Amino acid sequence: MNDAYEVVVIGGGAAGLSGALMLARSRRSVLVIDAGQPRNAPAEGIHGLLGREGMSPLELLARGREEVRGYGGEVEEGEVASVGRDGDGFAVRLADGRGVGAKRLLVTAGLVDELPPIPGLRERWGRDVVHCPYCHGWEIRDQAIGVLATGPMSVHQALLFSQLSDDVMFFANGQEVSAEQREQLVSRSVEIVTGEVEGLEIAGDRITGVRLDGKTVxxxxxxxxxxxxxxxxxxxxxxxxxxxHPTGMGEHIPADPTGRTEVAGVWAAGNVADLSAQVGSAAAAGALAGAQINADLVLNP
Structure with a gap:
């Protein structure tokens, strides 16, 4: 790792590696710092990514790292602790004490999924506890699916999963269901289950039921x-x-369509800016941000 680079990319997922690839191919000195905590690590495969359907998320990232390195880019393991101004550029400090300078930053550190504190959810996360019908719906098609209410998007989520199975239950878990929402769910044959969810029943390596009010569904x-x-x-x-985020789904870093943030010299792409981005759209956003950073360096070296 050198003392300074034209661009430091914080985060080595699909967005960060795609941005780094664009920059490296433009002959920019670029360093990717990756904490090694990909959001989709528990998943067996990536879905909806043309040409890479079902590929292991970790294999995709390994290939991406090699491609970036093949054009002279650098990829380093580490966790960024802080970033500060250093003249016209930035000083990036890692948790292990190392430091590096950058003229521009591309932030692609991703996000953290905060799950309700219900026993069993975290243990089965990314396997038979899922969040996205497009990422995991096919894999649980025709199964007995329970949708656990956690916020404003839960009813919509139940409607989407009802397209994939005729046996979908909506566990309200204390959340109020409006008359309009109830009508939507009933019209899709989604049963509404009231009561507080106490936990999941797990047998071996699979979910068998949901516990609530002293019974198991x-x-x-x-x-x-x-x-x-x-x-x-x-x-x-x-x-x-x-x-x-305007949808109420969580917290993000605001950025314009090119990834430019309100702080001069800092771009953001992938889930850190777009909470609902899948792998393909995250990679595309990273590539666009990389190109925009290169253009900015041409005009303002």
């Missing part, structure tokens, strides 16, 4: 809308903080 898979919070605490010294 048989279910084979659970869909739950998490609260998604961008990983961005290390940007506090720059005055760049996460804000509530």
């Amino acid at each position: 048989r279910r084979e898979a659970i869909a739950v809308a998490t609260r998604m919070v961008a990983r961005a605490a290390f940007l506090a010294d720059l005055g760049l903080k996460t804000v509530e």
Whole structure:
């Protein structure tokens, strides 16, 4: 790792590696710092990504790292602790004490899924506890699916999963269901289950049911809308903080369509800026941001 680069990319997922690839191919000195905590690590495969359907998320990232390195880019393992101004550029400090300078930053650190504190959810997360019908719906098609209410998107989530199975239950879990929402659910043959969810029943390596009010309701898979919070605490010294997303899904870093943030010299792409971005759209956003950073360096070296 050198003392300084034209661009430091914080986060080595699909967005960060795609941005780094664009920059490296433009002959920019670029360093990717990756904490090794990909959001989709528990998943067996990536879905909806043309040409890479079903590929292991970790294999995709390994290929991406090699491609970036093949064009002279660098990829380093580490966790960024803080970022501060250093003249016209930035000083990036890692948790292990190492430091590096950058003219521009591309933030692609992703997000953290915050799950309700219900026993069993975290243990089965990314397997038979899922959040996205497009990422995991096919894999649990025709199963007995339970949708656990956690916020404003839960009813919509239940409606989407009802397209994939004729046996979907909506566990209200204390959340109020309006007359309009009830009509929507009933029209899709989604049964509404009241009462507080106490936990999941797990046998071996699979879910068998949902516990509530002293009974167990048989279910084979659970869909739950998490609260998604961008990983961005290390940007506090720059005055760049996460804000509530307009949908109520969580917190993100606001950025324009090119990835440019309100702090000069800092771009953001992937889930850190777009909470609902899948792998393909995250990669596309990272590539666009990389191209925009290169153009900015051409005009303002």
